[in-house]
Structures are given as C-alpha cells and as structure tokens.
Amino acid sequence: MxxxxxxxxxxxxxxxxxxxxxxxxxxxIGMIKQSSAGIYSWLPLxxxxxxxxxxxxxxxxxRIGVQEILMPTIQSSDIWKESGRYEDYGEEMLRxxxxxxxxxxxxxxxxxxxxxxxxxxxxxYKSLPQLLYHIQWKFRDxxxxxxxxxxxxxxxxxxxxxxxxxxxxxxxxxxxxxxSYLKTFKRLELSAIPxxxxxxxxxxxxxxxxxxxxxxxxxxxxxxxxxxxxxSDNTKLEKKSLSVxxxxxxxxxxxxDEKYNEKDFMEKVNDKYxxxxxxxxxxxxxxxxxxxxxxxxxxxxxxxxxxFVKMGSYGIGVSRLVGAIIEAKYDDKNEIMKWPISVAPYxxxxxxxxxxxxxxxxxxxxxxxxLLNDKNIDIIIDDTDENFSAKMKKFNLIGIPFQILIGKxxxxxxxxxxxxxxxxxKLKINQIIEIINSKKK
Ligand code: ATP
Ligand code: MG
Numbered sequence: 001m002x003x004x005x006x007x008x009x010x011x012x013x014x015x016x017x018x019x020x021x022x023x024x025x026x027x028x029i030g031m032i033k034q035s036s037a038g039i040y041s042w043l044p045l046x047x048x049x050x051x052x053x054x055x056x057x058x059x060x061x062x063r064i065g066v067q068e069i070l071m072p073t074i075q076s077s078d079i080w081k082e083s084g085r086y087e088d089y090g091e092e093m094l095r096x097x098x099x100x101x102x103x104x105x106x107x108x109x110x111x112x113x114x115x116x117x118x119x120x121x122x123x124x125y126k127s128l129p130q131l132l133y134h135i136q137w138k139f140r141d142x143x144x145x146x147x148x149x150x151x152x153x154x155x156x157x158x159x160x161x162x163x164x165x166x167x168x169x170x171x172x173x174x175x176x177x178x179x180s181y182l183k184t185f186k187r188l189e190l191s192a193i194p195x196x197x198x199x200x201x202x203x204x205x206x207x208x209x210x211x212x213x214x215x216x217x218x219x220x221x222x223x224x225x226x227x228x229x230x231x232s233d234n235t236k237l238e239k240k241s242l243s244v245x246x247x248x249x250x251x252x253x254x255x256x257d258e259k260y261n262e263k264d265f266m267e268k269v270n271d272k273y274x275x276x277x278x279x280x281x282x283x284x285x286x287x288x289x290x291x292x293x294x295x296x297x298x299x300x301x302x303x304x305x306x307x308f309v310k311m312g313s314y315g316i317g318v319s320r321l322v323g324a325i326i327e328a329k330y331d332d333k334n335e336i337m338k339w340p341i342s343v344a345p346y347x348x349x350x351x352x353x354x355x356x357x358x359x360x361x362x363x364x365x366x367x368x369x370x371l372l373n374d375k376n377i378d379i380i381i382d383d384t385d386e387n388f389s390a391k392m393k394k395f396n397l398i399g400i401p402f403q404i405l406i407g408k409x410x411x412x413x414x415x416x417x418x419x420x421x422x423x424x425x426k427l428k429i430n431q432i433i434e435i436i437n438s439k440k441k
Contacts, residue, residue, distance in 0.1 A: 028397065032046045067132055068135075074104055107138060115293060118309070128300060129162060131176075137154055138155055138157045159316075160314040189328075206286075211281050218278070219281050285315075292311060349404070352383070377437070382394075404417050415427060
C-alpha cells in the first residue's frame with residue numbers, strides 16, 4: 001500500500017475535544033471518525049486493528065471449544081418480557097417500532113436471545129455443555145458517552161454463553177473462560193487482572209472483571225501487587241487444573257470499587273503490596289445459574305426429570321480493546337505508538353527519502369516491498385515527498401512496529417532497519433524477513 005493512496009487522514013495536532021491519549025491518537029491518525037455522539041465509523045487503520053483483535057479473540061474462544069454463531073442486532077421485545085428485563089433495563093436500551101407497530105430493540109446484550117435459541121433445539125442433558133459465542137455490534141444508550149470508543153453507544157463485543165446441567169459443570173465452563181481470557185489478553189500483550197466484581201441482585205453468584213491498569217481507566221481497583229506474578233502457563237483444560245488456577249488468583253485481594261471494603265484491604269494486604277489505582281475493564285465473566293433459564297423455561301431432560309440449565313455469560317469489549325492497547329502502549333510524551341505486531345495495522349513501513357527530482361529511493365522501496373510481500377509481510381510505503389524527519393514523526397505516531405529507511409545510509413544490499421523506538425541496524429533483506437517473521441509467532 002502506498003501512503004498517498006491510503007485513507008489515513010492524519011491531523012497536524014492533537015484534537016482538543018479528546019481528553020485521554022487513546023482518543024487523541026485514534027482521531028489524530030485517522031483510525032475512527034465520529035458520526036454522532038458515541039457512534040463512530042471505523043476507518044482503514046482502526047478497522048484493521050480491530051479485526052486483528054477480533055481474530056485473536058475468536059481463536060482463543062475456539063480453542064476451548066466454544067462454537068461461533070451470529071445473532072442479529074435487532075431483537076423482538078417478546079423474549080425480554082419473558083425474562084422480565086424489558087422493564088428493568090431502562091433507558092440504556094434503544095427501543096424501536098417496526099412498520100407493523102411491533103416493539104423491537106437494538107440488542108444491548110444477548111442472554112434472552114441465546115436462551116431462546118438454546119431451548120428451541122436442545123432437549124437432552126447429553127447435549128450439554130453447550131458453549132456458544134458471537135461477535136457483534138451492541139447498542140447501549142449510555143448517559144455520558146465519552147473517551148471515544150472506550151465508552152460509546154455502539155460498540156463491538158464478543159459475548160459467549162454457557163449452558164450446563166448443574167453447578168459443578170457450570171463452574172467448569174466458567175473456569176474455561178477464565179483461563180481463555182488470560183490467554184487472550186496475554187496474546188494482546190496486555191496484563192489483565194481478574195478481579196472479583198459485583199454480582200448484582202442475585203446472591204451467591206460469581207463474577208470477575210478483567211482489568212488492565214491505566215491512569216485514565218474508569219474502574220477504581222484495589223489489589224495485592226503479587227497477583228501480577230500468578231502464572232497460568234501450564235494450566236490444563238480440565239476441572240482440577242482450572243480450579244487450582246482460579247484459587248491461585250483468588251488468594252490475592254483484587255476488587256473493583258463496588259466490592260471494596262477498606263478494613264479488608266488493610267487487613268488482608270500488607271502495605272508493601274497494596275495497590276490502589278485505576279483500570280480499564282476489558283472483559284467480564286458472570287455465572288448466574290438459572291436466572292434466565294427458569295423464567296424462559298430452558299430445561300433439559302435428565303433421566304426422566306426436567307432440569308433448568310445453569311448459565312453463564314462472558315463478554316470481551318473488542319472495540320474497547322483498541323483503545324485499551326493504546327492506553328497501555330502509547331508514549332504520548334515522545335509521541336511514539338508501539339502496536340504489538342499481532343494487531344498492528346501494518347507490520348512494516350518502508351520510508352524512502354524522495355525529492356521532486358529524484359525518486360530512485362522509491363524504486364528501491366518498491367523492490368524491497370515486493371520481496372517482503374512474497375513472505376506475507378504486510379507493508380506500507382511512504383511515497384510522499386515530505387522531508388525525512390516529518391515522515392519519521394508521522395510513522396512514530398502511527399506505530400508500525402518495524403521500519404526500513406531508504407536514504408543516504410543505504411549501501412548496496414544493506415538496508416537501514418529498526419524496531420520502532422530503537423536504534424537502527426544495517427541488515428540484508430533476508431535477515432529483516434527473519435526478524436519480522438520470528439516476532440510474528
Ligand atoms: P461497564 O462497567 O464498563 O459499563 P459493563 O459491565 O456494562 O461495562 P458488560 O456487559 O460486562 O459491560 O460488557 C462486556 C464488555 O463490553 C465490557 O467488559 C467492556 O469491555 C465492553 N463494554 C461495555 N460497555 C461498553 C461501552 N459503552 N463502550 C465500549 N465497550 C463497552
Ligand atoms: Mg462489567
């Protein structure tokens with residue numbers, strides 16, 4: 001891709017309306033464009049990043065045996081009346097009438113719809129567990145949409161649902177998601193901690209929010225620092241191993257403000273480990289038993305007896321993650337973004353020095369680009385005739401992880417190559433391909 005032909009509308013300065021760095025950067029490098037309050041279009045750079053995050057989320061769901069489906073954005077109010085949430089949900093739900101005057105709504109979440117799908121087909125306990133997910137747009141009419149795509153009205157979410165025969169099996173499902181979330185966020189190079197979260201009106205339930213530390217986050221968190229050292233690498237996808245893992249995390253105090261209790265925090269956490277800071281919620285898992293299956297009559301036959309299934313739901317804010325990664329990786333003082341290569345909009349940028357009378361470096365850049373493309377490396381070439389330092393500045397902001405600079409330092413088959421923010425080295429094209437591909441694994 002040539003920069004001059006790309007749709008990357010860069011702003012000269014930080015937009016004044018944006019308060020936090022992810023929102024500033026996303027507008028500045030043209031990842032998104034606001035269309036109305038809390039509603040955004042995703043431009044090529046932003047869309048590429050979001051799609052790569054989505055794919056990682058998908059792979060980690062598939063890995064634990066969750067099956068992908070796609071439910072619609074528009075739902076009928078009937079099922080919400082069955083569960084009793086049509087009234088309860090309040091003004092965050094966008095309610096619509098169709099031409100027959102039927103009450104419809106734009107889905108803020110999908111417990112009802114997935115329960116309806118489940119109950120219409122699954123009749124026997126032998127088909128359990130059923131684990132289903134989809135990745136879809138949600139709409140919540142947030143009172144105060146803010147911070148760009150971090151808290152918006154229309155957002156992209158992975159939501160999964162589990163159906164089990166009893167509590168023990170349901171907790172097994174819950175723990176599978178617990179592990180899967182740790183892996184997902186790790187692949188995104190984020191350090192997310194599972195924190196006990198508010199369980200709402202139904203007592204005895206279980207819930208964790210996955211939070212990454214960030215000064216600009218909206219969740220207040222209170223934790224024992226040692227929780228960051230818990231290792232989940234060797235956990236197996238079996239009951240015992242998973243419950244050991246959860247216990248390892250739960251040994252450490254880690255709660256959001258809804259669950260915070262000063263006395264507990266002081267007593268349970270030694271002051272040298274105490275951490276009281278802010279974070280961004282990127283995922284939320286929830287066990288709610290028969291809260292929906294009972295009123296909606298979702299049951300299976302268990303040896304001649306009717307049994308309501310036990311359910312859980314599991315969300316990841318796919319679009320919010322784009323902002324969360326920026327909050328974690330963007331050095332706004334030096335204006336350098338460092339996308340993890342797994343989600344970077346391009347893997348490598350080639351920056352040739354070009355003047356009005358001399359485009360020989362562009363010719364070289366094209367050759368290098370073809371060689372890298374053959375090795376499946378996603379390239380953008382800055383073919384503008386801006387001066388070299390302006391190009392560097394621009395691409396530090398955009399944050400492509402690898403840069404090849406073609407100018408007066410390029411001699412023979414040695415190219416000036418660097419990882420963003422680091423010193424450059426002179427390497428041959430094969431060495432460059434090797435480095436990039438080894439980082440992609
Ligand atoms: P929050 O506490 O941030 O309002 P929530 O608890 O209402 O979120 P869930 O229903 O658990 O959210 O949704 C799952 C995930 O979807 C959240 O962990 C978050 O990452 C994302 N999410 C929720 N609301 C929004 C929003 N308004 N804008 C962007 N992402 C959101
Ligand atoms: Mg939540």
